[in-house]
Amino acid sequence: MSTSSSSDATGPHRGLPETGFTGLEAAIVLIAFVIVAAVFAYVVLTTGILFSGESQSTIHQGIREAGSSVTVTGMVYGVSNTPGYIDSVIVPVGLTAGSEPIDFATVSVRFVGSTHREIVAQSVPLVDVSPGYGFWSIQERLNSDADLLIEAGEQYMLNITPAIRTDCMPYRSFTVEIKPAGRAALRVERTVPGSIDTITLLK
Template sequence: MVNTGNRNEHAFTGLEAAIVLIAFVTVAAVFAYVVIGAGFFTTQKSQEVIHTGIGQASSALMLAGSVYGVGTPGSTIDMVNFSISVASGGTPIDIEKVVITYSDKTHLEKLAPVPGYFSSSTTPGTWAITERQNERGISDNVLDKGELFSISAHPTTGIGKDTEFSIEVAPAGGATMQILRTAPSAIYAVNQFY
């Protein structure tokens, strides 16, 4: 005689198996949707980063030639002069949207452009385009390929001997060009920076 006692055994029916299978498939589908959505989001962000990088690289400035300062002999350098051009393969840069900043160990200032951006002279706290060199003879404030603009930056404080300083030229949406130099030990009327 078989004694079943108080054992309560339930059989795993086909209906229960179907419900469990449907639950697994539903969870897997939701998980797959989330993973694919995250993949698309990541791909889109990667594309944005690449396009931003290309845009900044294509609107890069480069220093063309020497950097020199004009000052009072035995005193301070008042103006820093340099020339800029568009980097190889770059796109034109609107100089009216450029921000020029001067800094040293004790001083930081954003220089203001002179009215019209083009002038043979500057006042303290300003910068100007002092010369445009181009093949087409156009006198606009857009720096195109093959053009060279000479810039004069005039900080409000003079640059003393042996002073390390930085001038940053930041075009709108492009990479910042930084000029790091040190004033010479003896200040002359015209000083070459190295």
């Protein structure tokens, strides 16, 4: 009687392929995991740096615009060529302490009263002229060079002449807004006194 060899043994695992992890496969999976983790970390870090840079830029811009860079440096006067009205408002301005120079070619001016608002346009030319109605000019520059860049120690005498003067009568109040580009506006609020002279101090 013959007997079968051990190679003919039967059992539940006969003929099934090997399914265990080899060392090489484990190493490949580990390397892939490390690469994915490194890429993810790089993306997160880059996004964080960009966001931080944008946040700092926004903060610096907010600080820059928090206060006006120009200030009134003397008395504000009204000039009257028409009985009963202020025709022009003379506002002396200079830089606030520590402010960067401002190019006045980029400055915009608004005249705001209780009955109307208007944008006062730049006079052409801008310097050393008395503007017409609806325009403003740099009527005089003190301690200044020939450009339109106001710097520390310099003073500009602005002549603002609104087109509409209904808020330039006795006992009326108005606000002149002087806004350099990218900076906060300087608001100059004044009230016309009961008596108007050719040159009238506005408080």
